[in-house]
Amino acid sequence: MSGLINRLKADDAQFEAQFQALTSHADERDPTLVGVVADIISEVRSRGDAALVEYTRKFDRRAVERMDDLVLDGAALQAALARIDPIDRDALEMAAERIRDYHQHQLSASWSFTDDYGNQLGQRVTPLARAGVYVPGGKASYPSSVLMNVIPATVAGVHEIALVVPAPEGNLNDLVLAAAAIAGVSRVVTIGGAQAIAAMAYGTETVPRVDKIVGPGNRFVAEAKRQVFGAVGIDMVAGPSEILIIADGSVDPAWMAMDLFSQAEHDEQAQAILLGTDAAYLDAVEAAIAAALPDMERADIIRESLGNRGALIQVADIDAAIMLSNRIGPEHLELATRDAEQLVDRIDVAGAIFVGPMTSEALGDYCAGPNHVLPTSNTARFSSPLGVYDFQKRSSVIHCSEQGSAALGKVASVLARGESLTAHARSAELRGE
Ligand SMILES: NC(=O)c1ccc[n+]([C@@H]2O[C@H](COP(=O)([O-])OP(=O)(O)OC[C@H]3O[C@@H](n4cnc5c(N)ncnc54)[C@H](O)[C@@H]3O)[C@@H](O)[C@H]2O)c1
Ligand SMILES: N[C@H](CO)Cc1c[nH]c[nH+]1
Ligand SMILES: [Zn+2]
Numbered sequence: 001m002s003g004l005i006n007r008l009k010a011d012d013a014q015f016e017a018q019f020q021a022l023t024s025h026a027d028e029r030d031p032t033l034v035g036v037v038a039d040i041i042s043e044v045r046s047r048g049d050a051a052l053v054e055y056t057r058k059f060d061r062r063a064v065e066r067m068d069d070l071v072l073d074g075a076a077l078q079a080a081l082a083r084i085d086p087i088d089r090d091a092l093e094m095a096a097e098r099i100r101d102y103h104q105h106q107l108s109a110s111w112s113f114t115d116d117y118g119n120q121l122g123q124r125v126t127p128l129a130r131a132g133v134y135v136p137g138g139k140a141s142y143p144s145s146v147l148m149n150v151i152p153a154t155v156a157g158v159h160e161i162a163l164v165v166p167a168p169e170g171n172l173n174d175l176v177l178a179a180a181a182i183a184g185v186s187r188v189v190t191i192g193g194a195q196a197i198a199a200m201a202y203g204t205e206t207v208p209r210v211d212k213i214v215g216p217g218n219r220f221v222a223e224a225k226r227q228v229f230g231a232v233g234i235d236m237v238a239g240p241s242e243i244l245i246i247a248d249g250s251v252d253p254a255w256m257a258m259d260l261f262s263q264a265e266h267d268e269q270a271q272a273i274l275l276g277t278d279a280a281y282l283d284a285v286e287a288a289i290a291a292a293l294p295d296m297e298r299a300d301i302i303r304e305s306l307g308n309r310g311a312l313i314q315v316a317d318i319d320a321a322i323m324l325s326n327r328i329g330p331e332h333l334e335l336a337t338r339d340a341e342q343l344v345d346r347i348d349v350a351g352a353i354f355v356g357p358m359t360s361e362a363l364g365d366y367c368a369g370p371n372h373v374l375p376t377s378n379t380a381r382f383s384s385p386l387g388v389y390d391f392q393k394r395s396s397v398i399h400c401s402e403q404g405s406a407a408l409g410k411v412a413s414v415l416a417r418g419e420s421l422t423a424h425a426r427s428a429e430l431r432g433e
Contacts, residue, residue: 102369117404132200156391166192406432
């Protein structure tokens with residue numbers, strides 16, 4: 001055993017306790033963080049751009065004097081697009097096209113029907129007027145997240161998209177700006193953290209107030225999204241990345257090791273777990289981890305993530321693996337088995353399901369088409385991938401005929417009187433008298 005990753009056996013007496021400890025989700029709401037973020041939000045609310053400039057100087061270590069120093073216009077985005085390597089540009093454009101094609105399928109349309117009384121009943125579906133996209137940028141750059149957050153908004157027809165991304169020490173990857181240009185954004189504000197969320201939630205002289213904020217980020221960003229929810233909509237509060245693999249032993253252990261690394265490298269708190277039926281196969285995966293880890297660029301983060309929250313778990317059979325998987329409800333689930341297609345319908349809780357040996361999770365992160373902003377921390381029980389539906393809202397439409405108004409008026413009158421709401425009852429009755 002290498003000791004690089006936890007090893008568990010589902011038939012051990014201590015397994016349940018070990019499993020609970022491994023898969024429990026830390027309560028991110030530490031009171032200090034809540035207080036720090038509340039102060040930042042209140043400062044941005046009351047002092048607008050001046051507070052944004054100060055926080056950017058402090059937290060992003062930038063020698064900026066005014067808001068103009070933090071705004072990149074369409075020409076700057078186009079210039080970045082022109083500067084990047086054509087290979088990068090082709091990859092971004094192909095990914096964008098695939099993401100757009102996939103998300104087109106999610107577009108909902110307004111609908112209506114006519115009932116037996118001639119009443120027309122329906123739903124009007126409209127895009128949000130303004131969406132705010134947070135692209136993380138503290139420790140790494142995420143051009144792919146620009147595409148994943150902006151494209152569904154453009155497919156929904158959102159009128160105005162505000163995009164913010166921090167540029168620590170003034171550094172900003174050209175690929176992020178090029179992705180913004182490809183996705184159809186016309187301006188980027190280089191601010192980050194809780195101050196960027198506050199700016200989009202309440203508006204400042206330079207940053208427009210939006211209707212909904214989407215996009216992942218660190219704990220300052222997540223806590224700020226929690227605190228501004230209500231004043232604006234939010235997509236979700238994303239936790240550290242997760243990958244769970246169900247393996248029957250038929251897939252190369254080296255592939256499995258790298259798939260685990262692919263999410264472990266995001267964060268020391270990321271979770272990478274493999275469920276397998278065969279102890280010798282788990283040994284082989286562990287050996288592959290030990291062999292590949294030293295050469296990884298982010299070996300330190302991966303080592304800490306696997307040691308903290310990673311595990312190879314031996315289960316009796318695939319049925320037991322599916323049961324545990326549905327309990328974990330991972331952000332990403334890989335079905336690395338011969339009969340993967342047959343297992344899909346038994347998966348009840350997962351952000352995204354990667355079917356069969358040829359489908360690595362990394363393809364979903366970049367260019368398969370589905371969104372990479374997914375529910376984490378078991379929230380797939382009630383929440384879904386970011387999608388076009390996050391940028392659409394619905395209004396009910398009720399259009400009564402004379403006959404319909406009279407018929408419904410009688411029913412409403414009875415129910416209203418049952419609630420002692422006489423004005424409701426009279427309002428419902430009057431048109432039929
Ligand atoms: N779920 C997804 O789809 C997805 C995609 C990409 C990234 N991520 C995750 O997003 C996160 C990005 O985190 P990040 O830190 O690299 O970038 P970030 O942009 O989320 O955070 C950087 C900002 O945090 C603020 N900050 C830093 N230290 C602070 C302090 N002490 N006090 C107040 N504010 C402070 C600064 O304003 C800075 O601009 C990672 O956990 C990554 O795994 C998730
Ligand atoms: N796996 C991340 C979501 O958990 C998304 C991402 C962006 N870049 C690479 N991966
Ligand atoms: Zn990833």
